Amino acid sequence: MATVKELKATARPSVGKGAARAERRAGKVPGVIYGNNQPPLPISVNDRELRQRILAGRFLTTVYEIELDGKKHRVIPRDFHLDPVRDFPIHVDFLRLGEGATIRVSVPLHVIKAETSPGVKRGGTVNIVTHALDLECSVDNIPQFIDADVGELEISHSLHLSDVKLPTGVKSLAREDITLVTIVPPSGYAEEQRAAAASAAAAGGAAAPPAGAAAPAAAAPAAAPAAGAKAPAAGAKAPAGGDKKK
Structure with a gap:
């Protein structure tokens, strides 16, 4: 203060x-x-x-x-x-x-916890879009700076004014929810993401069976011969049809 x-x-x-x-x-x-x-x-x-x-x-x-x-x-x-x-x-x-005057001041933005940001850990860069905030407050309640916590930001994600908690009695003069900080992707990040998505799609297509295809029917097993049965002798003739008993 x-x-x-x-x-x-x-x-x-x-x-x-x-x-x-x-x-x-x-x-x-x-x-x-x-x-x-x-x-x-x-x-x-x-x-x-x-x-x-x-x-x-x-x-x-x-x-x-x-x-x-x-x-x-x-x-x-x-x-x-x-x-x-x-x-x-x-x-x-x-x-x-x-005594008790209210004034308008421009207060600098102070980015904190950038080292714990998952986007930064993956190679992203902190980009400060808004360097100072126009605020209205009492002369006894002027903040030296406003903290912008980016500790949970991923690549291509942003921190907006609505994400920041202003001190009690301090009001922003911005008319919209302005962007304060973004995590800029590293060079080549977009190409890597597209290549990874294409590889995942190709792998998923090869593993899945064609739509509507029936599973191959299992081959019926051959009937096994009865236990103890002997095979017919080589050259043996089948009995003639109509043979009668005498």
């Missing part, structure tokens, strides 16, 4: 492009605090400290406390601009937070 960190800043006495350039030459980054029905407050932040905070990650989802002239301002960064050539911060905006 949200953690409040301190950030050093000083009030900026003058505004405008010339004053902003002077602040940058002095090793400071011009900025402004606005919102909560109060007038904008021009400030300057130490260049080195601001760079460290940005490079540390989660800068736009971290609540800061800035003290100016004995007064503390609870803020959250809303935007920062980088020099297009040298890539260092040249301006930063902070939103002043009121």
